[in-house]
Amino acid sequence: MKEIRITNVRVIDLRFPTSREQIGSDAVNKDPDYSAAYCILETDAGISGHGLTFTLGRGTELCAEALRYLAQPIVGRTLSSITEKMGAFSAEVVGDTQFRWLGPEKGVIHLAAAALINAVWDLYARVEGKPLWRLLAELSPTQIADAIDFRYITDVLTREEAIALLTERRAGYEERLKHLAATGYPAYTTSPGWFGFSDEKIIRLCNEALADGWTHFKLKVGGDPADDLRRARLVRKCIGPDNKLMVDANQKWDVNEAIERTRSLSEVDLWWMEEPTSPDDILGHARIRREVRPVRIATGEHCHNRVMFKQLLQAEAIDVCQIDSCRLAGVSENLAVILMAAKFGVPVCPHAGGVGLCEYVQHLSAFDYLCVSTTMENRVTEFVDHLHEHFVDPVRIERGRYMLPQQPGYSIEIKPETLRDYSYPDGKVWK
Numbered sequence: 001m002k003e004i005r006i007t008n009v010r011v012i013d014l015r016f017p018t019s020r021e022q023i024g025s026d027a028v029n030k031d032p033d034y035s036a037a038y039c040i041l042e043t044d045a046g047i048s049g050h051g052l053t054f055t056l057g058r059g060t061e062l063c064a065e066a067l068r069y070l071a072q073p074i075v076g077r078t079l080s081s082i083t084e085k086m087g088a089f090s091a092e093v094v095g096d097t098q099f100r101w102l103g104p105e106k107g108v109i110h111l112a113a114a115a116l117i118n119a120v121w122d123l124y125a126r127v128e129g130k131p132l133w134r135l136l137a138e139l140s141p142t143q144i145a146d147a148i149d150f151r152y153i154t155d156v157l158t159r160e161e162a163i164a165l166l167t168e169r170r171a172g173y174e175e176r177l178k179h180l181a182a183t184g185y186p187a188y189t190t191s192p193g194w195f196g197f198s199d200e201k202i203i204r205l206c207n208e209a210l211a212d213g214w215t216h217f218k219l220k221v222g223g224d225p226a227d228d229l230r231r232a233r234l235v236r237k238c239i240g241p242d243n244k245l246m247v248d249a250n251q252k253w254d255v256n257e258a259i260e261r262t263r264s265l266s267e268v269d270l271w272w273m274e275e276p277t278s279p280d281d282i283l284g285h286a287r288i289r290r291e292v293r294p295v296r297i298a299t300g301e302h303c304h305n306r307v308m309f310k311q312l313l314q315a316e317a318i319d320v321c322q323i324d325s326c327r328l329a330g331v332s333e334n335l336a337v338i339l340m341a342a343k344f345g346v347p348v349c350p351h352a353g354g355v356g357l358c359e360y361v362q363h364l365s366a367f368d369y370l371c372v373s374t375t376m377e378n379r380v381t382e383f384v385d386h387l388h389e390h391f392v393d394p395v396r397i398e399r400g401r402y403m404l405p406q407q408p409g410y411s412i413e414i415k416p417e418t419l420r421d422y423s424y425p426d427g428k429v430w431k
């Protein structure tokens with residue numbers, strides 16, 4: 001096959017005015033405009049790769065600028081020179097000897113790295129003619145290991161251990177694939193439970209979700225204690241005792257307060273408490289987890305790199321590992337965390353509250369089930385029912401489950417008219 005060369009990278013600052021209806025709101029992020037720094041890798045073969053990183057509106061221009069900077073060195077490179085060792089490529093992207101001072105491997109520059117690395121994976125999958133989950137599932141254990149930068153995690157997961165785990169878990173792959181294709185991957189919905197929604201709206205949306213077959217629901221908390229409890233009781237009453245209810249405080253509390261508030265909310269039978277305190281407080285999470293048992297503790301959407309996840313796992317601080325497709329530096333770093341979570345026996349339930357995150361994480365969950373965890377037990381991938389109409393290959397949900405994507409790529413391409421109308425500040429939506 002002819003070598004494919006990247007000839008140009010276009011970067012777009014894209015923003016959706018979701019705050020106008022309180023979509024995506026939580027106790028801390030009260031007015032999110034779901035946004036993205038979006039990039040298109042153009043090639044000399046006519047085929048292009050797409051990637052985005054999720055943001056909340058203001059500041060997206062900083063991510064877009066960082067993305068432009070990180071993209072420069074790949075213009076002129078062949079795709080195969082990058083994809084033959086995606087782990088080395090990831091290390092290059094995050095290792096720029098001056099730029100890394102702005103992180104390292106965290107914040108604006110890491111979000112930008114995710115958009116770029118994801119775009120390369122998208123291009124790779126398209127060129128191979130496979131959806132990303134299938135590309136990953138059909139790579140050999142050695143090739144998956146080559147896609148990972150193991151630096152800083154070899155004390156818990158070496159390259160050899162990763163290869164051994166993937167090799168051992170290969171058994172039963174065909175049966176799992178048939179099962180996944182037939183039933184889809186379990187999901188939960190956050191859409192009825194945004195912080196800024198009225199009681200009436202929450203109940204109407206829960207009832208609609210129940211009718212659509214949803215069995216797992218998440219509610220935003222972190223407001224006035226009595227109000228949180230009242231809303232949680234309302235949702236529990238509406239969904240009944242058998243469906244699962246999770247709550248998300250989005251980092252609102254100090255550790256002591258988190259313990260107190262979780263105990264109080266446990267009255268409504270919580271399946272998990274999410275982001276009870278600062279995402280950086282690993283020992284705080286460990287203490288909260290010990291003191292609120294049997295309520296399980298979930299976190300990860302603000303866990304900015306594999307080292308943080310390594311420590312959360314080592315410290316026995318989490319019951320649920322919420323990887324984020326673009327908080328971590330794209331597919332490659334997510335693979336590292338999926339494998340570490342498997343080693344510690346902690347279920348991965350990806351975060352997807354944002355634009356494009358559902359489109360991304362369905363591929364990661366499929367790969368996790370097919371090749372790593374080999375089970376769906378206690379695993380649910382988040383779903384939010386917003387903005388899918390802007391994607392060329394949007395997610396398909398049936399009875400509360402993600403159906404396997406079929407089109408080549410990482411499902412993240414946004415329609416050209418959306419790129420035009422929602423680009424910031426010149427798109428017509430922002431005029």
Ligand SMILES: C[C@H](O)[C@@H](O)CC(=O)C(=O)O
Pocket residue numbers: 023024025026029032056190248250301351352353354382
């Ligand atoms: C600002 C985002 O909508 C955030 O609230 C998402 C989130 O925490 C989740 O989906 O979980």
Ligand SMILES: [Mg+2]
Pocket residue numbers: 248250274275301351353
């Ligand atoms: Mg959350």
